[in-house]
Amino acid sequence: MLYTLAKVLNVLNSEADPSQISLAVALALIAGLTPLMSLHNLVVLLLVLVLRVNLSAFLLGLAIFSGLAYLFDPLFHGAGLSLLSAKPLEGLWTAMYNMPIFRIARFNNTIVMGSLVVSLVLFLPVFFLARAGIVRYRARFLAWMKRTRLAQAIWASTFYKIYASLPGRH
Amino acid sequence: MRKWVRWKGLLAFVVITVLLVFFWLVLVDDLVRRGIERATAFLVGAEVNVDNADLTFSPLGFVVSRIQVTNPDNPETNALDIQRMAFTLNTAQLFMRKIVIEDMSVEDIALGTMREHPGRVYRKTAQEVTPVPGERASWFEVPDISSQSVRQALEEANLKTVNSARALSNEIENKNEFWNQRIEHLPDKDRLQEYQARIEALSKARKGDFSALLRKGTEVKDLYSDINADLNLLRDSYRRFSEDYRTITAQVNRLSELPVQDARQIAQKYGPSAEGIGNISSMLFGEQAGVWVERSLRWHERIRPMLDRGTLTAEEQKELRPPRSEGIDMRFREYAPAPDFLIRKAAVSVLTRGRTLMGTIQNLTPDQDVLGLPMTCLFSGENLEGIQGIRLEGTFDHVDPSSPQDMVRLGLEGYDLGTRNLGQEILPVELQQGILDTGLTAAVSGRSVNADLAATVRSARFLVRRAEQAAGLSAAAEKVFSGISGFSLNVGVSGEPENYAVNVSSNLDDSFRGVIDTLAKDLAAQFQTQVRTALEQRISGQISSVEQQAGSLGQISRELSERISFAESLLKSNVFSLL
Numbered sequence: 001m002l003y004t005l006a007k008v009l010n011v012l013n014s015e016a017d018p019s020q021i022s023l024a025v026a027l028a029l030i031a032g033l034t035p036l037m038s039l040h041n042l043v044v045l046l047l048v049l050v051l052r053v054n055l056s057a058f059l060l061g062l063a064i065f066s067g068l069a070y071l072f073d074p075l076f077h078g079a080g081l082s083l084l085s086a087k088p089l090e091g092l093w094t095a096m097y098n099m100p101i102f103r104i105a106r107f108n109n110t111i112v113m114g115s116l117v118v119s120l121v122l123f124l125p126v127f128f129l130a131r132a133g134i135v136r137y138r139a140r141f142l143a144w145m146k147r148t149r150l151a152q153a154i155w156a157s158t159f160y161k162i163y164a165s166l167p168g169r170h
Numbered sequence: 171m172r173k174w175v176r177w178k179g180l181l182a183f184v185v186i187t188v189l190l191v192f193f194w195l196v197l198v199d200d201l202v203r204r205g206i207e208r209a210t211a212f213l214v215g216a217e218v219n220v221d222n223a224d225l226t227f228s229p230l231g232f233v234v235s236r237i238q239v240t241n242p243d244n245p246e247t248n249a250l251d252i253q254r255m256a257f258t259l260n261t262a263q264l265f266m267r268k269i270v271i272e273d274m275s276v277e278d279i280a281l282g283t284m285r286e287h288p289g290r291v292y293r294k295t296a297q298e299v300t301p302v303p304g305e306r307a308s309w310f311e312v313p314d315i316s317s318q319s320v321r322q323a324l325e326e327a328n329l330k331t332v333n334s335a336r337a338l339s340n341e342i343e344n345k346n347e348f349w350n351q352r353i354e355h356l357p358d359k360d361r362l363q364e365y366q367a368r369i370e371a372l373s374k375a376r377k378g379d380f381s382a383l384l385r386k387g388t389e390v391k392d393l394y395s396d397i398n399a400d401l402n403l404l405r406d407s408y409r410r411f412s413e414d415y416r417t418i419t420a421q422v423n424r425l426s427e428l429p430v431q432d433a434r435q436i437a438q439k440y441g442p443s444a445e446g447i448g449n450i451s452s453m454l455f456g457e458q459a460g461v462w463v464e465r466s467l468r469w470h471e472r473i474r475p476m477l478d479r480g481t482l483t484a485e486e487q488k489e490l491r492p493p494r495s496e497g498i499d500m501r502f503r504e505y506a507p508a509p510d511f512l513i514r515k516a517a518v519s520v521l522t523r524g525r526t527l528m529g530t531i532q533n534l535t536p537d538q539d540v541l542g543l544p545m546t547c548l549f550s551g552e553n554l555e556g557i558q559g560i561r562l563e564g565t566f567d568h569v570d571p572s573s574p575q576d577m578v579r580l581g582l583e584g585y586d587l588g589t590r591n592l593g594q595e596i597l598p599v600e601l602q603q604g605i606l607d608t609g610l611t612a613a614v615s616g617r618s619v620n621a622d623l624a625a626t627v628r629s630a631r632f633l634v635r636r637a638e639q640a641a642g643l644s645a646a647a648e649k650v651f652s653g654i655s656g657f658s659l660n661v662g663v664s665g666e667p668e669n670y671a672v673n674v675s676s677n678l679d680d681s682f683r684g685v686i687d688t689l690a691k692d693l694a695a696q697f698q699t700q701v702r703t704a705l706e707q708r709i710s711g712q713i714s715s716v717e718q719q720a721g722s723l724g725q726i727s728r729e730l731s732e733r734i735s736f737a738e739s740l741l742k743s744n745v746f747s748l749l
Binding site: 017042045046048049050051052076077080081084085090093094097098100103104106108109110111112114 | 173177186497499504505
């Protein structure tokens with residue numbers, strides 16, 4: 001637990017660009033909320049590796065969102081079922097159903113469809129909110145924290161030694 | 171641009187993708203092996219073991235070795251033991267997530283082989299039900315007199331006899347009272363003795379003059395008239411009494427015959443009859459036919475999921491709660507419809523009776539409505555051990571899922587029946603040898619089951635063992651069977667899978683008709699005697715009491731007879747001697 005918390009702080013306090021961290025979180029949202037072994041997650045993996053996003057943030061986000069996905073499965077199933085049963089979209093789904101690439105992607109599965117649509121809808125809000133949060137954290141909270149006696153005490157603690165020993169800190 | 175793009179990442183992606191493909195290729199054999207085990211276990215309801223599965227690339231397919239399917243009814247044996255199975259997949263259809271096997275070979279299937287370890291059973295099959303032969307067996311025995319139905323009939327008969335006895339007893343009492351009162355008002359012995367005294371007085375009277383003679387004549391005449399009047403009165407009473415007495419006696423006789431009549435009726439109703447026993451064919455082959463029908467229907471139920479996919483309506487899909495993280499795969503119209511699973515052609519070889527039975531199965535799919543073709547199969551073999559020739563042809567038409575029609579034709583030639591027990595405990599018959607030629611047509615159409623089997627058995631030899639319960643039947647059957655070397659057999663099945671009738675007939679029935687009639691009569695007579703004894707024991711006290719009462723009427727009869735005799739003697743000898 002301490003290790004995970006230290007890792008989160010490490011990412012936030014690193015010199016990494018807030019956009020790179022927030023993009024990693026947004027991509028982790030897609031990979032985490034949707035079934036991991038899906039075709040679209042190969043695209044997400046490609047983006048994570050090719051774009052200069054923070055890998056630690058992605059892996060952390062993936063773990064957190066995968067856990068949340070389990071709780072939200074009924075919601076995703078309901079959303080996917082509603083979309084796939086929607087009469088106006090029937091033509092689109094039928095056309096996609098007859099294309100091998102979409103069949104391999106399992107777009108017609110209620111949870112795949114529901115979780116993908118929900119994560120895509122949340123992608124930009126999560127990206128911008130995370131970015132704004134990181135910027136604000138660094139500008140205000142981190143600067144204030146460094147001046148407090150608590151921070152002084154923490155720097156002297158075991159927790160800080162773990163935190164300081166993490167690779168990529170300096 | 172450089173700030174955002176990490177070109178080394180592309181290399182990492184390629185490496186990761188290659189590693190994923192590599193691991194998939196390494197693991198796919200095991201995945202397929204487990205997939206076959208799970209899918210087959212789901213269908214059969216018992217453990218399935220696959221030794222190995224190998225992926226082949228050109229053409230794309232798999233070679234699977236040693237598939238053992240546990241028999242759910244006997245987990246220590248395999249229902250099927252397949253040595254090798256190879257198949258090629260349609261690659262284009264695979265991209266559409268469809269498994270279309272163009273060609274399959276299933277080699278060396280063995281049935282009923284022993285397993286190293288008993289397999290797990292996930293779903294027990296229903297117990298076989300053969301109610302008809304079991305019920306028929308009881309017809310060959312004297313019915314149980316203590317059974318509920320017979321006991322009730324005895325109680326009813328007993329009650330009827332008791333009521334009749336009570337009514338008759340009352341009637342006898344009334345008659346007795348009436349005639350005892352009546353007899354008091356009839357001329358009695360004292361009155362007749364008065365006549366005797368008058369006669370003696372007249373005979374002692376001196377023969378005097380004419381007037382005395384005339385007076386005596388008048389007195390004799392009066393005496394004669396008096397005696398005659400009393401005699402007529404006594405005779406009339408006696409006649410009326412005799413009528414009552416006859417009626418009472420007849421009723422008493424009827425009462426003592428009631429147990430016999432009731433026993434006859436109960437025996438007719440609950441006892442064996444030639445019609446109830448049925449025919450000898452049912453007794454000898456009915457049970458076995460019932461077992462075969464049950465077994466066939468169970469196999470049909472077992473293969474049904476391979477022929478019919480249960481499709482959900484849109485409403486059912488909405489109500490269905492899928493397992494977590496699995497969801498539901500929605501289906502849409504396909505431009506070029508193809509089944510999700512299809513084995514277009516499978517060549518099958520079955521090892522049995524020292525030879526190989528070759529066969530082909532075509533269009534095996536649970537989506538016949540999509541394919542538009544029924545599943546067909548054809549197996550044939552010659553010179554098998556104990557079978558000269560066999561041909562099995564089947565069509566399983568589920569193209570229209572609402573009216574499935576399945577039909578099987580089986581031709582069997584020169585099947586050595588060997589030694590097998592026929593009949594039941596009441597008539598243990600052993601077929602010591604026989605050669606069977608048969609043709610079977612069986613059809614399951616919707617909720618209707620029909621089967622027709624016509625068979626002839628030649629070179630037959632029977633052995634009849636003596637049964638304790640029906641030694642007479644055994645002796646008669648022994649005589650009949652000793653002259654039979656061949657017979658024909660017809661079995662008809664009709665009805666619904668849960669409620670069907672098996673009709674068995676053969677030319678043996680004609681030979682046995684007389685034997686069955688005699689047996690039924692003997693058993694019915696034994697039963698009737700038992701019922702009669704039971705009834706007589708119950709009401710013997712009542713009947714003897716009524717008989718005693720009836721006997722008391724005899725005293726009245728005797729009394730009247732004595733008075734009449736006395737009056738007649740007075741009239742005939744004494745009065746006429748005065749003249």
